Structure formats: structure tokens, C-alpha cells
Amino acid sequence: MHLTAVDLLIIVSYIGFVLAIGVVLKDRVAHSADFFLAGRSIPAWVAGLAFLSANLGAQEVVGMAASGAKYGMLTSHFYWVGAIPAMVFVGVFMMPFYYGSRARSVPEYLKLRFDEKTRAFNALTFAVMTVFSSGISMYAMGALLRLLLGWNIHASIIVSAIVVLVYIALGGLRSAIYNEVVQFFLIVFGFVPLVWLGLRDVGGWSGLAARVPDTYVRSWHYIGSADANPMGIEWFGMVMGLGFVLSFGYWCTDFLVVQRAMAADSMTAARRTPLIAAVPKMLFPFIVILPGIIALGLTLRPNAGAAPILPQASAGGYDFNMALPMMLGRYYPPGLLGLGITALLASFMSGMAGNVTAFNTVWTYDIYQSYLVRGAGDAHYLRVGRATTVAGIAISVGTAYAAMRFNNIMDMLQLVFSFVNAPLFATFLLGMFWRRTTGDGAFSGLIAGTLAAALHYELTVVAGGASLIGKIADLHAYPSDMAQNFWGAIWAWTACFATTIVVSLLTRARPATELAGLVYGLTPRIVDRQLAWYARPAAVGVAVLALTLVLNVVFW
Amino acid sequence: MTDLRLPLGLLLAFYGLVLIATGATAGTLVVGININLWWGSVLLIFGAAMVLLARRAT
DSSP, X not given: OOOOHHHHHHHHHHHHHHHHHHHHHGGGOOSHHHHHHGGGOBOHXXXXXXXXXXXXOHHHHXXXXXXXXXXXXXXXXXXXXXXXXXXXXXXXXXXXXXXXXXXXXXXXXXXXXSOHHHHHHHHHHHHHHHHHHHHHHHHHHHHHHHHHHOOOHHXXXXXXHHHHHHHHXXXXXXHHHHHHHHHHXXXXXXXXXXXXXXXXXXXXXXXXXXXXXGGGGOSSTTOSSGGGXXXXXXXXXXXXXXXXXXXHXXXXXXHHHHHHHHTXXXXXXXXXXXXXXXXXXXHHIIIIIHHXXXXXXXXXXXXXXXXXXXXXXXXXXXXXXXXXXXXXHHHOOTTHHHHHHHHHHHHHXXXXXXXXXXXXXXXXXXXIIIIISOSOOHHHHHHHHHHHHHXXXXXXXXXXXXXXXXXXXXXXXXXXXXXXXXXXXXXXXXXXXXXXXXXXXXXXXXXXXXXXXXXXXXXXXXXXXXOSSOOSOOSEEESSHHHHHHHHHHHXXXXXXXXXXXXXXXXXXXXXXXXXXXXXXXXXXXXXTTSXXXXXXXXXXXXXXHHHHHHHHHTO | OOOTHHHHHHHHHHHHHHHHHXXXXXXXXXXXXXXXXXXXXXXXXXXXXXXXXXHHHO
């Protein structure tokens, strides 16, 4: 497909717009807290949409459509079992400690709650992970634009890196957050017509259901056993592995998203941030997963005279990653196509900006200020923050080029990151809700959980799948990658949980006076009876969960 | 720059106008609808509403 003048006008105005936001907000950055925390001045609805948008990278948007084409409505579990309950939990139960402790980052919370080594472990792994994953998504984006529009991959990578660099280096987190809100609306307005046109073309939901196997339009019906559904996972592994361990681990502890809530202007706003994000998040399966299912429907049973949407993959089967791009090509005329490409660019930039702002904060506060240069003036750390933005983006670009040349190394890195991430939620859960948890307990739990995840990977195989590294033994064969991944997370979480408890009981507890504001039971309860129900986090949380339950039942 | 709704509304309204102009001149039908015209109108209305809300707040 190729772009016309009107498409380019839309894309270029978007780039001009995001840069202008950075320029206008530059004057609002006087101190390091303005740069890294947006001066803790962001209203709840802005923080909420940014919370959602920072996670909506291009890989999420393109990947969820691919997953929709590959697994159908089962993909909705990533939202209706995974993300939403975790977002409600972090808002209602965890934000009082994150925001109330005045920690400037998630690793800093670990320092306040536990000790230096736990913070260092989390800060270092997080910093490395964020720059690498932003590089990997940069490469994915460049490759997609090359395939779709024939754009030069080097130009795509360099130009988008410079745009993100400019608006963050100028306006800091506030600039990233304001742009994320704009990006959120562009993603929604850019992709909704795809669903509208696609559904019209297949004859509505019932027309779609008639084109694909029944497993693709049901979320729960076929999840009783792993061999009954295309994802190869049974309900327990899904609910515990994806829902409880991985989703809570991501939404409740990943600084990329938590940073948006920490920037909110009050405790109530911080707690409402993930809850406000949960409302559109609940509806996102209709924007990102449904186009994938429609693409599959129009491939298995195309309309008379129309070609199938999904191309064949070189390895056999369909190339699911092309679901969203091919849908854009099929339905978007000049004009709307510009908006669709802008939505893709917006999702890419919001994801990348999320990584970069989280990275520069953790690097500056938790590594540089904590271990390298202590006690310098605030202006010094602000300069370091800006320099880190440049360095972080430079490393990401380097990673993008590495990903271009060595695909295996990138898969390896993502595998190792998944080992580190799997146990995290156990540490935070115990740290926040059990005052007896000690620093030694938390640290050894994290190490044990990471090792358990690695060991699980080394001891199990996926039936018919290839492995990145040699296995020690194959004690168990999982039916799919997903099943191996979810069960690995369950093992890692359990190892971390048990080890943290045992070691905590063997080591000396910190006195209760030092833990005020950090742990449940030693922190004053927040009283919000004076607020209207829709401003009370607990009430909104219950409403969000009830609506999610309805969605699960409707698409059962 | 105190209210994000103003620039956001202006950008979306601008996109709406561009799509309406494209739809009115090219008139391309997709699955039987002039999608540029329709979606451009949605963007214009949403953008204008954002601008109005921002103006009323100040």
C-alpha cells in the first residue's frame, strides 16, 4: 500500500504536534521532581489515560490482533482475567503504600520497605529490561513500516527515536504523559473504524461466528482442558499463571505503569489512576483483538470475489502478525489510512516514551544518585536525567540494530527477563501486607523465584516446539508455549513466596516504627466517606470488576 | 498550557476536517459507506466538544 498527500499531512501534523507539546512544557521543568515525577501535579483522568497508553506499545496493538487471529476470544483473558483485576488491586490496595511512602520509584519503595540490595537487584534488572525492550519494539516498528509502506527501516528508527527524545528531554515525564493521552485518543480513533468496517463486511458478530470455529468466539467455554482450545492451556494455568502471577506482577509492580500513578496530584488521584485506566482497558479487546478474529474469518471464508486477508507464513500456516496491517490495507482509503498509520506511530511512541521515562528515573534516582554520585545538587540530577534520556535512547537504537542482526539474542534476553519478572508480585504482596517480611527474606525470595523460573524452563519442553537453549532434562511436556510460560510463572511465584516467608522468620524483623506508611496495618487507613461514590477507589473498583464479570459471561 | 483538552480537541477537529474534505471530494465507498466523511464528522464533533469543555473551564 502507498500513502497519498493527505495521509502524509495527517502523519506530519501528528509529529509536529507531539514536538510542540515538548517545547511548550519545557518551561514547566525547573527541578528534578518536575522532570521525573511531573511535579506530582497530574490530574487523575490524565494520569489514568497515560497509565493505559504507556502499556499500549505497537507490539501490544499488533500482537493482540495477531493473537486474536491465532487464538480468538481466548485472548480476551489477557484483559478480563489478567489486566483488569490487577489494575483494581493496585489502585485500591497497593497505591496507598506506593504514593503514601513518597517513594519516587518502585525500586525506591523496595529500599524504604526492605533494604539496599533488594532495591539494587530490582533497579538494575528493570533498567536493563526497559532499554532493551524499547529497542526491540523500535526494531519491530521499523520492520513493520518497511513491510507495509516500504519505508526505509533506518529512517523509521532514527526519526522516531529523535522525536521521542526531543519531547522527553524537553518536558520530561509531564511531556510524556500529555503525549500519551493524545496517543490514547489517536489509537482509539485510528482503530475503531477497522472494527466497524470489518464487522459490516463479515455480517456482524453472528456472521463472524459463522466463519470461524466456535472456539474462536468463546472465552471460557473450551478452557476445561488444554487440548480443547487453540491456546493449549487449561483454566487453572490460565487463571493462576496469567491472571494472578503474570498480570498482577506486571500491573502492580512495573514502574513503567506505576510511575504514571506516582505523578498524580493527590493520594485519591493516584488510587483512581489505574481504575480510570481499567474502564477503557476493559473495552480494548474489541479494538485490538476483534480485528484479528475478523481477519481470520475473512481468510477461512472470504466474501465472494475477495482474496483471503492473512498471508501464508513461510513456515506454513498463516502469518498472524500481519492481521492488523492487512486489515488496514483492506479497509482504509486515503485519508483514513493516514489516521491508521498515525495510530500505529502513536502506539509505538507511547510505548517507547513509557520505557524511556521509567528508565531515566530509575537510572538517575536508584542507580546514579544512590551508588555513583550522592549528595549533589538538584540541578545536577536534572542534567543527569536529561543526559540519561539521550543515552537511554541511544542504547535502545543500538539494541534495535542488534535485534535486526541477531534475532536469537533478543529472544534469549526476553526469556531471561521473564525469569526475573515472574516472582516479583510475591515480594510486593508480602512486603505490603505482612509486616514480618524482612529485607533478607525479600532478596532471597527474589533470587529463589528467578532461579525456579529458569530451572522450570530447563526441565520442561513444549511438545513439538523448538528451544532456545539446551535442556537439562525433559520431565514434562507442555502442549504450548503459553502453558509452559504460565506454569513457569506459577512455580517462580510459589518459590519466591515460600522462600521469603521462611527466610523472614529466620531473620530479625524491622521495628514497627520504621515501617509506618510502608506496610498494611502500620499505615493509617484512608477515610474517603466524604467523597461521592464514583470518586471512592473501592466503590469504583467493585463497579469495574462487576462490569468485567458481565463481559466474561457474555462471551463465555 | 493548563488544559490538555484544548490542544487535543484542536488536533482531532483538524483531522476531522481533513477527513471530511477527503471524503467529500474523493467519495470512496468502503463496504458501502463513505467512511472518511462519517469518521471525519465523528472526529470533528469530538474535537469540538473537547475544545468547548476546555473553554468553559477557564
